Amino acid sequence: MADEFELATAGPGERTPLSALPPRDWPAAAAELESDGVVMLKGALTPDAFAKVEAAVEWSLAHPTPTAVRFYPGEPATFFEDRGRRHAALVREIGLDSILSALWGVGPVWYLGEQLFLKEGGAARRTPWHQDTSYLRMIGSQLVACWISLDALPKAHCLEFVRGSHRGELHNGSAFAAHDDTAPLYRHSRLPRLPDIEADRDAYDILSWDLEPGDVIVFHLGTLHGGAGTSPGLRRRTISLRFLGPDVVFDGRPRDEIGAQEGNDAALAGVYAGLSHGDPFPTAHLTAL
Numbered sequence: 001m002a003d004e005f006e007l008a009t010a011g012p013g014e015r016t017p018l019s020a021l022p023p024r025d026w027p028a029a030a031a032e033l034e035s036d037g038v039v040m041l042k043g044a045l046t047p048d049a050f051a052k053v054e055a056a057v058e059w060s061l062a063h064p065t066p067t068a069v070r071f072y073p074g075e076p077a078t079f080f081e082d083r084g085r086r087h088a089a090l091v092r093e094i095g096l097d098s099i100l101s102a103l104w105g106v107g108p109v110w111y112l113g114e115q116l117f118l119k120e121g122g123a124a125r126r127t128p129w130h131q132d133t134s135y136l137r138m139i140g141s142q143l144v145a146c147w148i149s150l151d152a153l154p155k156a157h158c159l160e161f162v163r164g165s166h167r168g169e170l171h172n173g174s175a176f177a178a179h180d181d182t183a184p185l186y187r188h189s190r191l192p193r194l195p196d197i198e199a200d201r202d203a204y205d206i207l208s209w210d211l212e213p214g215d216v217i218v219f220h221l222g223t224l225h226g227g228a229g230t231s232p233g234l235r236r237r238t239i240s241l242r243f244l245g246p247d248v249v250f251d252g253r254p255r256d257e258i259g260a261q262e263g264n265d266a267a268l269a270g271v272y273a274g275l276s277h278g279d280p281f282p283t284a285h286l287t288a289l
């Protein structure tokens with residue numbers, strides 16, 4: 001199953017070197033990612049690469065995994081989410097591994113998997129503010145998502161980021177509860193509850209952009225991010241492809257003092273098994289690019 005998409009549509013995943021990608025000031029982009037926790041790479045995908053991402057997302061939407069969910073099921077607009085590790089070949093073909101090596105200055109790059117979001121059928125609500133590191137047990141600077149929207153998005157509907165928040169504290173996750181975006185995921189946790197950023201937006205340095213097909217946002221998984229609600233008539237398909245590099249180690253701090261540690265990503269329990277705080281991840285459990 002893991003290779004189904006690769007076999008069906010993408011071939012073996014031939015690598016795209018940095019020299020074949022649109023040129024960029026990579027040191028400047030790397031500095032922005034390090035200081036802000038996020039960088040928007042304008043036109044990072046060639047039209048051919050973008051078409052491949054679109055085909056991959058459409059394939060995934062047509063072949064949901066057993067973990068696919070519809071958030072806020074009582075609401076008329078669809079807010080669909082799914083995750084998997086079915087697009088390593090795509091990553092190589094469109095050059096995301098080359099981009100990350102350029103941003104980090106080192107290899108190797110490992111693929112953690114993809115998460116898909118589909119919002120359609122009316123005004124779908126904002127994605128609650130959160131840090132992805134609340135749902136993972138990983139620490140390090142080389143821990144990022146490449147977030148790609150297949151649909152042109154005005155800034156008001158783009159994912160938003162709190163500048164520099166990847167250097168701040170780790171919060172409890174959002175439970176994605178309909179009544180309260182900050183409702184904690186872990187019920188018995190020492191992690192502080194998420195701040196209500198929406199209630200006090202002026203107190204935060206919030207970044208977002210007008211996006212066109214081909215743009216890629218790279219963000220550190222500790223960066224507070226949220227937003228990207230839709231208005232009627234706007235269909236928004238996005239994919240977040242997640243990666244780690246060699247400086248990432250196991251985060252042994254408990255997420256919940258009593259309950260399960262993995263939040264909504266039980267698939268990672270096997271990756272964490274037997275590790276102590278600060279241990280590197282055994283490469284056998286990771287997808288090398």
Ligand SMILES: O=C(O)CCC(=O)C(=O)O
Pocket residue numbers: 115117127132145147159225227228238240
């Ligand atoms: O696209 C979205 O609405 C959410 C994206 C997100 O939270 C993520 O990629 O971690």
